[in-house]
Amino acid sequence: MTETTRIFDGHNDALLRLWRADAPATDLFAAPEPGHITIPRAKAGGFGGGFFAMFALDRARGLDFAIFDDPPYDTPLPPELDRAAAWDMIQGQAHIANELDKAGQVWLCKTGAELRRAWNAGDPMAMILHLEGAECIGPDLEGLETLYNLGLRSIGPVWSRPTIFAHGVPFRYPSNGDTGPGLTDAGRALVRECAARNMVVDCSHMTMKGFFDVAEEGAPLVATHSNAHAVSPSARNLTDDQLSAIGETGGMAGLNFGTVFLRPDGRRDAAGALDHVIAHLDHMIEMAGEDHVGLGSDFDGAPMPEGLNSAADLQALVKRMLDAGYGDALIVKLCHENWLRFLERTLP
Template sequence: MTAPIRVFDGHNDALLRLWRDESPATVAFAAESPGHITLPRAQAGGFGGGFFAMFALDTDGGLDFAIFDNPPYDTPLPAQMARDAAWPIIAGQARVAQELDAAGQVWLCKTGAELRRAWDAGHPMAMVLHLEGAECIGPDLEGLDDLFDLGLRSIGPVWSRPTDFAHGVPFRFPSDGDTGPGLTPAGRALVRACVSRGMVVDCSHMTMKGFYDVGDEGGALVATHSNAHGVSPSARNLTDDQLRAIGETGGMAGLNFGTVFLRPDGRRDAAGALDHAVAHLDRMIEMAGEDHVGLGSDFDGAPMPEGLESAADLPNLVQRMRDAGYGEALITKLCHENWLRFLERTLP
């Protein structure tokens, strides 16, 4: 049996799931436990690594996906989260990453060269540590160096709520991302600090104005888990102009598998959601260029399509690409090579 094409993923929330699990993280990760990404499911589907997000979950336990059942919808942004509430949550998820690395279940990669070595060696899981929402960092950037020393190499200044640095887009359908102001002065300082350290700045969840502000500060424009607005008009998806800007700056856009960002009707319904994945890839490739598009699953963080319920099902997506006439060289680029080359250029 031919081994599946390996996938490097632009975004997942497995660390949050493992941090919340009552079992030790190394046990839950190795088991057939609930969750989109476990070692057995990754091995079955060719999931070889990616950006693993740390996220400060608020007290109500997260987003109620039932809001997506009856479009149109427009959810108000949650209030900003206090730094002293966010820091211990993020520190706990950083410890989970360190535990998985110490157990040899992942290779926590801190440079592009190290990532390439891990990938070429066939390590079970190459991890790049990501922060989704910078609530735990002070407006004076206190905490950034501590997180960098722990292995953090990618930051999304916002999730879909405001921070000291930027404003997130609401979960709104239909809408584009022009929903609020751009980077604050502290946000511009954060982006400059990230660029100087060779860190990725992720514009997923950010307003359109913030997206272009990131580009003005000299970084490659990256949206690790956002789709094509021209296919599904969600505020979380990227307009054609934004996709062009990603390509022009040498950045990356990662296809989000979440049903509500794939489906043209914006619904949560899993049935038929995978049918739209190639339409998004077609539009993203047309606008950004085939060297600037990858995958950004949102595993463990969003409702998944029928036929793509976990990392074990990634071959189903690859087969959809083949059925659409994508050649093996392009499929390899989309599945991992574009992300790896970008990170080799970017990470310190």
């Protein structure tokens, strides 16, 4: 494999970064830096598109990555976020996504067929709009229709805090995701409505109980940015049973590049973190199957490994796969084709 292998990404927080900045989003996205994902960095590394997350930030309780410097750690779950405050933040990020689309910097894709056309065109990058944590949606699903009309096609009912729909897992190491209750009645209604609209339901950050509750509702199990618990025993990573269920339901698991989810010791340290990528991929493929594993970077939202500092460095990851003996066909599946085929099946 000599040509650049294009990457479809299961998760990034570029919209949050753009929303928090003072400069116009289109200007920042076109600039070489800062940010893990910018147009120049995407082109340099073969980043062809992905799920772009909208996230309601609790300004008073931002996540301090220093907690990951000295395992073991166990951060208490923050309280539920006020719906009105969350709505303002999410609506702002949705409008930024639409601004990027109108400026021709992304192609905001609403169907699987549209995604494939965007991917084949190659430029601009393809965007699937995702909601990470459904705090902005009301108990009777108020707000969902508005966001759907703005292009939303994927929802994670929780981040690592509780909502009216489910509970998130704490940032805890060592631990598995069996840390609390599952879907509420409102959560089950949300999952059913997502299924009716052919939307993706993302179980990243969700408790183990909630994860299997989603399966009970008949949805394919998806964890857009979660790794193998057998390699790194973080509460955010997936057990063998969870990975197997993802394969059995025709879902997807996306490898998270965050150092704290890659490293077996759970540390933030960037040095050597990339060395564990193949161990995670091997295990995820063994448990879920090679058709159900992709990438889910967490760019602009997590500490990155040395040698994979931004989207510009994505071909270093491809080289790791080549060096590990992965064949061209498997690499293409992991880097983009599995996600594209899943979304062609799932989106309306």
